[in-house]
Amino acid sequence: MSTIKAFDLKEIRRGNKALESDKTLVDSLAKASLETMTLEEKIEQLHGSKGSGDMGTEKGLYWSGENSAKGIPPFKMVDGPRGLRAGFATAFPVPMARGASFDPTLERRVGMAIGEEVAAAGGNVLLAPTVNLLRHPGWGRAQETYSEDPFHMGLMGLAFVCGAQNFVLASPKHFALNNLETTRFEVNSEIDERALHEVYLPHFRRSIVDGCAASIMSAYNKVNGTYCGENSNLLEKILRDDWGFEGFVESDWLLGTRSTAPAINAGMDIEMPAAYWFKQEKIEDSVAKGEILTETIDRNVLRVLRQKFAFGLTSQISVSKERIECEEHLSLAQEVAEKSFVLLKNEGVLPLKAIQNIALIGKLAATENLGDRGSSMVRSTHVSTPFDGIENWNGASFTFFEDAPESDVLEGFDVAVVVAGYTYQDEGEYIPTLNKESSGNDLARGGDRSSLRLPIDQEELIGAVSSRAKKTVVLLETGSSVNVYPWIDSIEALLVIWYPGCEGGKAIARTLYGEVNPSGRLPALFPKSDEQFGEWDTNAKEVKHGLFHGYRYLDCKHEKALFPFGFGLSYTEFKVKSVFVNRKKRHFSVIVAVSNQGKVDGDCVVQLYVSCLNSKVDRAKKELKGFGRLSLPANEEMNLEFEVPDSDLCFYDREAGWVLESCLYRFSIGFSSEDLPFSQTWRFEDTSWTKEA
Numbered sequence: 001m002s003t004i005k006a007f008d009l010k011e012i013r014r015g016n017k018a019l020e021s022d023k024t025l026v027d028s029l030a031k032a033s034l035e036t037m038t039l040e041e042k043i044e045q046l047h048g049s050k051g052s053g054d055m056g057t058e059k060g061l062y063w064s065g066e067n068s069a070k071g072i073p074p075f076k077m078v079d080g081p082r083g084l085r086a087g088f089a090t091a092f093p094v095p096m097a098r099g100a101s102f103d104p105t106l107e108r109r110v111g112m113a114i115g116e117e118v119a120a121a122g123g124n125v126l127l128a129p130t131v132n133l134l135r136h137p138g139w140g141r142a143q144e145t146y147s148e149d150p151f152h153m154g155l156m157g158l159a160f161v162c163g164a165q166n167f168v169l170a171s172p173k174h175f176a177l178n179n180l181e182t183t184r185f186e187v188n189s190e191i192d193e194r195a196l197h198e199v200y201l202p203h204f205r206r207s208i209v210d211g212c213a214a215s216i217m218s219a220y221n222k223v224n225g226t227y228c229g230e231n232s233n234l235l236e237k238i239l240r241d242d243w244g245f246e247g248f249v250e251s252d253w254l255l256g257t258r259s260t261a262p263a264i265n266a267g268m269d270i271e272m273p274a275a276y277w278f279k280q281e282k283i284e285d286s287v288a289k290g291e292i293l294t295e296t297i298d299r300n301v302l303r304v305l306r307q308k309f310a311f312g313l314t315s316q317i318s319v320s321k322e323r324i325e326c327e328e329h330l331s332l333a334q335e336v337a338e339k340s341f342v343l344l345k346n347e348g349v350l351p352l353k354a355i356q357n358i359a360l361i362g363k364l365a366a367t368e369n370l371g372d373r374g375s376s377m378v379r380s381t382h383v384s385t386p387f388d389g390i391e392n393w394n395g396a397s398f399t400f401f402e403d404a405p406e407s408d409v410l411e412g413f414d415v416a417v418v419v420a421g422y423t424y425q426d427e428g429e430y431i432p433t434l435n436k437e438s439s440g441n442d443l444a445r446g447g448d449r450s451s452l453r454l455p456i457d458q459e460e461l462i463g464a465v466s467s468r469a470k471k472t473v474v475l476l477e478t479g480s481s482v483n484v485y486p487w488i489d490s491i492e493a494l495l496v497i498w499y500p501g502c503e504g505g506k507a508i509a510r511t512l513y514g515e516v517n518p519s520g521r522l523p524a525l526f527p528k529s530d531e532q533f534g535e536w537d538t539n540a541k542e543v544k545h546g547l548f549h550g551y552r553y554l555d556c557k558h559e560k561a562l563f564p565f566g567f568g569l570s571y572t573e574f575k576v577k578s579v580f581v582n583r584k585k586r587h588f589s590v591i592v593a594v595s596n597q598g599k600v601d602g603d604c605v606v607q608l609y610v611s612c613l614n615s616k617v618d619r620a621k622k623e624l625k626g627f628g629r630l631s632l633p634a635n636e637e638m639n640l641e642f643e644v645p646d647s648d649l650c651f652y653d654r655e656a657g658w659v660l661e662s663c664l665y666r667f668s669i670g671f672s673s674e675d676l677p678f679s680q681t682w683r684f685e686d687t688s689w690t691k692e693a
């Protein structure tokens with residue numbers, strides 16, 4: 001029986017320019033360039049320039065640091081995590097949907113495609129991925145990140161960075177603890193060193209250390225009372241001393257920089273989008289007063305110049321504009337959508353049969369619903385809505401209703417398919433200067449969700465249909481977890497389709513009619529009630545971050561989710577047949593045999609969690625330490641191999657750093673955080689490992 005690796009770092013890192021550049025040469029070129037510069041020219045490298053480059057129908061590239069006299073090209077920065085946010089571009093499914101694919105190899109391809117479209121538009125820095133942990137599903141920008149779990153987030157973000165850096169510089173964001181939206185400019189995130197390193201930073205570290213991200217964007221908020229943009233613990237000690245980061249730090253826009261000398265000394269390299277605190281006269285004044293040493297200016301400028309040389313920006317590769325919204329990228333967007341849908345309930349109603357007469361219900365069915373209208377917004381020339389997809393699926397017979405039809409009408413249909421959910425007016429990046437009702441293609445106000453339930457009109461739509469129809473299927477459009485508890489029992493099937501991107505409608509039709517077997521798994525649990533997540537104040541100015549949130553928090557309270565992290569159904573049946581946990585030199589090799597016991601081909605996601613038993617420190621009951629996606633034809637069996645390094649089993653001690661504690665470690669394997677039929681326990685004592693009986 002064949003064995004495949006759950007995660008192949010070499011494959012994920014393939015083509016990443018940051019890993020291919022000659023560091024010695026880059027360093028000498030950067031130093032030679034620095035030596036020719038005046039202080040004024042050095043300062044020009046440290047801030048954005050007003051306005052933006054010439055960008056076709058829509059300005060969207062933010063420039064910084066052009067010095068054509070010295071042959072130094074500008075950075076041309078542009079968002080974002082869902083696609084190129086300038087002009088028209090391929091709108092991929094939102095990152096939360098891609099998180100549901102649990103497929104880093106696929107995410108690397110998405111990073112490559114978006115990076116290529118940014119390069120085709122003349123950009124060279126992609127302001128993505130967003131890898132802020134989903135501490136609470138109500139976060140306004142939940143859709144823009146991948147997960148509630150740091151391990152899962154780490155691999156997905158790493159894959160995106162490595163893919164994008166085949167073409168442009170990536171910039172994971174927002175560093176760090178940007179987990180609340182409405183008060184993001186002022187909120188102070190309190191956290192102790194252990195929770196910071198163990199829970200809120202590992203996914204950033206993965207992109208920096210394994211992915212060699214060329215830059216990182218600091219966050220607006222404070223951490224332990226100091227703005228991230230001038231937080232030397234984050235920007236110097238952790239990023240530089242602990243992780244060896246060689247790229248540059250750019251601020252978040254406008255309020256991301258709060259000072260001149262404190263920010264520059266703490267390691268903020270580029271103020272974006274333009275100079276305010278980093279204006280020539282302000283920096284020169286600070287240098288004259290001895291508040292900033294010229295060595296510090298040189299240090300920061302070198303970080304900027306190194307990346308320009310490392311990525312060969314002096315000889316910008318030309319990518320044809322034809323690559324924007326090219327067929328290859330559109331079909332990738334469809335593939336991603338198809339692998340992201342999560343089937344949460346199916347009482348014998350899906351897949352649909354072509355001969356069935358369907359009622360397609362809800363305004364959202366015929367609405368372009370691509371997600372947030374903040375900085376992650378992407379406009380596509382054409383968007384396939386659920387209506388378009390079903391209408392164009394050969395053989396589908398359906399009638400569309402904007403609202404719930406009367407009972408006597410619905411009786412004439414075999415199945416009612418309701419498209420319900422959120423739009424950009426319910427969640428998204430909080431831009432206080434804008435109104436909530438912005439229409440057309442404008443930016444919108446966004447903000448956190450104070451309730452996890454659907455808007456009342458959506459719940460009423462579902463209620464009206466499910467009380468009249470023979471069978472009801474709900475297609476749920478969302479960027480995060482939803483409290484579906486009030487209506488889940490009244491419907492026969494629930495498919496989470498997220499904000500499914502510009503090709504979503506085609507993916508939806510193929511999944512509804514069984515051409516595609518749903519294989520997405522929840523990247524964030526769906527609760528039985530809002531209260532399961534504990535306190536959630538969207539106006540908070542002080543937030544305490546700890547070790548426990550999401551499934552870790554429910555485990556602490558010995559509670560079950562309505563639908564747990566990692567959960568998802570299929571049109572077929574998978575089974576774990578055997579598990580072998582073997583000790584290698586400095587890691588464990590875990591080989592899991594999985595079989596497809598059903599009649600149709602499908603993909604499953606095998607998950608590996610580790611629990612530390614009789615630990616002397618407070619620990620989560622279990623933590624995800626491995627996942628792998630497996631494509632299995634009907635009646636076939638395959639092995640999946642996980643590698644779990646000892647470093648992934650350590651806890652962080654403020655004095656001692658990372659510690660591999662002498663205690664029991666239970667490896668549990670299954671198909672969700674609450675479905676782990678196989679486990680094996682090992683004991684670590686002093687320096688040796690032994691398997692427990």
Ligand code: GLC
Pocket residue numbers: 079127173252253375
């Ligand atoms: C915004 C966002 C950030 C984005 C930047 C540029 O404020 O927080 O994610 O990259 O501005 O658009």
